[in-house]
Amino acid sequence: MTNKLLKKGGWQANVRYFKNYVIKTPKTEKEIRxxxxxxxxxxxxxxxxxxxxxxxxxDWSNSIKIIKSGKVPLKLLAFPEFLKDEEIKQKRVKxxxxxxxxxxxxxxxxxxxxxxxxxxEFILILWSYGxxxxxxxxxxxMGLLDGKIVLVDIGELTDDKEVVVRQILxxxxxxxxxxxxxxxxxLDYGD
Numbered sequence: 001m002t003n004k005l006l007k008k009g010g011w012q013a014n015v016r017y018f019k020n021y022v023i024k025t026p027k028t029e030k031e032i033r034x035x036x037x038x039x040x041x042x043x044x045x046x047x048x049x050x051x052x053x054x055x056x057x058x059d060w061s062n063s064i065k066i067i068k069s070g071k072v073p074l075k076l077l078a079f080p081e082f083l084k085d086e087e088i089k090q091k092r093v094k095x096x097x098x099x100x101x102x103x104x105x106x107x108x109x110x111x112x113x114x115x116x117x118x119x120x121e122f123i124l125i126l127w128s129y130g131x132x133x134x135x136x137x138x139x140x141x142m143g144l145l146d147g148k149i150v151l152v153d154i155g156e157l158t159d160d161k162e163v164v165v166r167q168i169l170x171x172x173x174x175x176x177x178x179x180x181x182x183x184x185x186x187l188d189y190g191d
Contacts, residue, residue, distance in 0.1 A: 009037055010140075012155040017092065022152075024088045025115030032056055056155075059134070070156050071159065072129045076122075078143070078150045093152055100139060122149040131157055132164045153175040 009015040011032060013024040027035065032053050040046050066072070067080060074080060078090040096115070103112040119138045126132060134156045135141060141153040158164070 010153060010155075012056050012175055013088075015067070019092070021092050022090050022102070023083070024029055024090065026086050029053055038162075045049065046051060059157075060155045063155050064130060065155060066159050068159045072126065072131050075148075076125065076129075076150055077154050078145055078152050080154060087152070090152060091145055091150075093139065095143045095147045095152070097139040099144055118149050122151075127150070127164075128160050130161075132167075133157070134167070136167075 004176070009024070011027070013026050016023045016025075020021060033049060036056075037049060037054055039044070040049050040052070064082075067074075067077060068082070071188070078093055081089040083089055096119070100112060103109075103115065119142065122142065123133070123138075133141060133151055133153075135153075137153075141151060141156075142149055143152050144150070
């Protein structure tokens with residue numbers, strides 16, 4: 001039940017996996033372009049590629065500044081260590097997507113609901129440090145380390161409260177997109 005897409009890395013970083021840790025290397029502009037172009041072609045919006053590359057690079061740089069500022073305890077971010085050549089080492093975790101797949105495969109609905117609660121609590125904990133993860137893709141951005149939720153995709157953080165307010169007021173389709181990955185009963189149980 002390993003997410004093969006995550007093995008290759010996302011839009012911002014390449015990921016190399018080791019037994020107890022991962023090494024993330026920021027992608028070059030060309031690597032980002034190669035990675036995102038198929039998506040923008042599929043949605044018929046190739047004019048946004050240059051703008052998106054700039055935003056991804058900015059978000060990565062801003063996130064690293066936030067982490068290095070000490071605002072957030074490193075244990076919440078899988079203990080990132082900054083290595084040479086902008087590489088980042090983090091502890092290896094079990095991704096939430098894998099945990100949800102497992103729980104749903106074995107019909108552990110109550111445990112899945114508790115995990116959703118933990119995700120919400122974790123987001124609030126990040127907010128208490130003045131930090132927000134902008135994508136809301138917790139199934140692929142967060143994992144479990146020693147039974148606790150941690151943020152592993154650390155390249156899309158903000159400490160700009162106005163960004164958070166705009167996202168909340170606008171609403172975020174990402175939460176509805178989760179229905180592709182998990183049963184509605186998990187997402188709707190609090191209603």
